[in-house]
Amino acid sequence: MDNKEKNTRLENMLNPEYRARINRVMDYIESNLDREFTLDELASVAFFSKYHFHRLFSSIMNETLFDFIQRTRIEKAAYILLVERGRTVTSIAYNCGFSSHALFTRTFRKYFGMSPSLWRREKSKQGQEKSKNSQRGSNEGKAPESSKVYVEYRENRNRWRFSMDTQQQTVEVKDFPEMTMAYVRHIGPYKGNAALFETLYGKLCGWAGPRNLIGRNTKFINIYHDNPEITDEEKLRVSVCLEIDRSVEVSGEIGKMTVTGGRYAVSRFVVSEDGFQEAWQWVYGTWLPQSGYQPDDRPCFELFPEEPKDGKFTVDICVPVKPL
Incomplete structure (x- = not known):
């Protein structure tokens, strides 16, 4: 039985109350990633005995509690590296709960096979190339669309109106x-x-x-x-x-x-x-x-x-x- 079949079977068998308690812990961890956690603390959030909680979490999630926390930290950091390119690696590391730049770099390299700085550069290049290819593909066999962008400012809100030959799109902040x-x-x-x-x-x-x-x-x-x-x-x-x-x-x-x-x-x-x-x-x-x-x-x-x-x-x- 592969992991996918195993997870599906477990999902179907899992008591709803157990599922709810594990979800509650994941929400708590995700909301407090910038600090350290204790087993007593997380077991209390889940309303499970601390002597059994770690084993229950591992059995249900197919990864240990520590691995889940570490993976959630590193994946959030990877996302921030992409969307906040002007932010320093050290600042992102502390924001995601790592105690030092060295620990963050070592953990990041373990997950992604390269340093955070190199990963940021490589992914940025890939994103730019992907965007160019997507735009090139969408324009093949089509006449160029004439487009205009209108921006409105009112009541502390910004609104963009994208008016094109084929559609109209509005974005409001x-x-x-x-x-x-x-x-x-x-x-x-x-x-x-x-x-x-x-x-x-x-x-x-x-x-x-x-x-x-x-x-x-x-x-x-x-x-x-x-x-x-x-x-x-x-x-x-x-x-x-x-x-x-x-x-x-x-x-x-x-x-x-x-x-x-x-x-x-x-x-x-x-x-x-x-x-x-x-x-x-x-x-x-x-x-x-x-x-x-x-x-x-x-x-x-x-x-x-x-x-x-x-x-x-x-x-x-x-x-x-x-x-x-």
């Missing part, structure tokens, strides 16, 4: 309040798997509906915790969520977490099931490089302002940003 979310989480591959998301939302709405937590203005979002270009797809995490009042109690497979408020770039698209990746690529490849903003290191998410119609999804892609 605005502040979001802190949100409390109930969620169901999946760990593993998810790209292009519509049935998976249908199942996850079925579980979430099956819990929320009888509790009268779903209304006309309820926010539904998908949170992507990891960068699929950095994290192995078997360890990718996605949470499907709906906004709830902070006082609402959750149990079993349903978890609760806080989405940090702040400034987000919000791009609205109407796409089919296979159009999400192209929409994300447009945000990162077309809008972001000319916006004057860079991604912040908070998770990005998809917000669904209305129900799907005729196989089309209206989605707001929300990327946390800060000035370049």
